[in-house]
Amino acid sequence: MWWFIAVVCLIQAITSSEELIKKRNMNPETFMNISQLICYEGYPSEEYEVLTEDGYYLKINRIPYGREKPTDEGPKPAVLLQHGLFGQGSNWIENLANNSLGFMLADAGYDVWIGNSRGTTWSQRHQKFSVGQEEFWDFSFHEMGIYDLQAMINFILQETGQKQLYYVGYSQGGSMGFIAFSSMPQLAQKVKMFFALAPAVTVGHSKSPVVKMLLMPEEALQPKNVFLQSRMDVYTGHFPDETSIKNILHWAQTASETCIFVFQSVPPFYKIEDMTVPTAVWSGGEDWMVDPKDIDMLLPHITNLIYHKNISDWNHWDFTWGLDAANTILYLMKKSLSNCRVMPCCAFFTVNLFSSLKKNLVTITVSRL
Numbered sequence: 001m002w003w004f005i006a007v008v009c010l011i012q013a014i015t016s017s018e019e020l021i022k023k024r025n026m027n028p029e030t031f032m033n034i035s036q037l038i039c040y041e042g043y044p045s046e047e048y049e050v051l052t053e054d055g056y057y058l059k060i061n062r063i064p065y066g067r068e069k070p071t072d073e074g075p076k077p078a079v080l081l082q083h084g085l086f087g088q089g090s091n092w093i094e095n096l097a098n099n100s101l102g103f104m105l106a107d108a109g110y111d112v113w114i115g116n117s118r119g120t121t122w123s124q125r126h127q128k129f130s131v132g133q134e135e136f137w138d139f140s141f142h143e144m145g146i147y148d149l150q151a152m153i154n155f156i157l158q159e160t161g162q163k164q165l166y167y168v169g170y171s172q173g174g175s176m177g178f179i180a181f182s183s184m185p186q187l188a189q190k191v192k193m194f195f196a197l198a199p200a201v202t203v204g205h206s207k208s209p210v211v212k213m214l215l216m217p218e219e220a221l222q223p224k225n226v227f228l229q230s231r232m233d234v235y236t237g238h239f240p241d242e243t244s245i246k247n248i249l250h251w252a253q254t255a256s257e258t259c260i261f262v263f264q265s266v267p268p269f270y271k272i273e274d275m276t277v278p279t280a281v282w283s284g285g286e287d288w289m290v291d292p293k294d295i296d297m298l299l300p301h302i303t304n305l306i307y308h309k310n311i312s313d314w315n316h317w318d319f320t321w322g323l324d325a326a327n328t329i330l331y332l333m334k335k336s337l338s339n340c341r342v343m344p345c346c347a348f349f350t351v352n353l354f355s356s357l358k359k360n361l362v363t364i365t366v367s368r369l
């Protein structure tokens with residue numbers, strides 16, 4: 001109950017009035033949509049709507065290249081970023097450009113796509129139902145993994161003309177990846193590599209996410225790696241976002257079960273061992289939402305685990321809002337990619353990142369071996 005009261009108070013406290021922004025000296029990005037956030041930082045922005053098999057329209061955003069228009073007109077490696085529970089696509093670009101993974105990947109030479117799960121602010125359309133109808137909200141992360149991720153990946157590959165892409169899933173976004181890639185082998189073949197950031201797959205060593213938010217101390221809700229205090233209004237202007245009660249209950253149930261991904265009396269069964277996608281996993285030692293013990297339970301089930309890194313002083317929020325998160329993740333992506341040997345029929349890729357500590361610039365060169 002206190003969680004819902006807190007959310008209501010937060011929503012009431014944050015309005016989109018320009019006058020309020022002036023009075024409180026808020027950042028202008030506080031109430032911007034994703035396209036506006038991208039353009040505000042000087043990046044090219046594209047926006048699409050993707051239809052899922054079960055009738056949901058999902059908003060998907062694209063940063064096709066960095067601030068500097070590339071001289072090479074050839075295809076760039078595509079990467080899809082997927083947010084977590086109560087999040088939305090803007091979470092990848094809410095820090096400044098040199099501290100946001102979405103922007104930094106674009107500057108590094110990637111074709112960046114940002115997903116928005118069903119039920120979030122930007123994905124509230126359906127072929128048959130309105131958001132005011134109960135049927136619209138009849139979904140959990142199972143449907144997000146089976147339908148949302150499949151629709152987004154297929155659309156991106158069709159739009160870019162590529163055969164594969166990279167997938168970065170944070171928290172619930174990581175869960176969606178494990179569901180989709182273990183259940184649909186044909187879809188898994190379209191993923192060059194899966195980067196799972198604090199993936200919420202089994203949460204048996206923590207209370208349900210909602211209860212955990214109720215009980216955790218204030219310091220557990222703040223990123224450890226020196227996030228930008230001056231951006232708090234931007235963070236809270238886009239978080240928490242909406243989801244279904246069914247989704248919350250599904251996550252609550254996972255906390256009381258020992259198996260991976262359960263729901264109702266006859267849960268869908270996901271055999272993670274069947275997933276062949278090269279996978280890199282990152283976890284936080286201070287993560288109250290996805291306990292390191294749960295990550296330890298997950299890792300043996302990942303058949304093609306090519307990298308795991310536990311960052312001892314990170315909590316759950318550091319992966320998106322932490323000040324050095326993007327730089328750290330980019331560096332570790334490079335490290336895991338250099339160790340990866342994809343299936344024989346696929347091209348091998350090596351990635352060299354050269355970082356300038358003074359300018360926080362990152363350059364990626366992709367070469368075929």
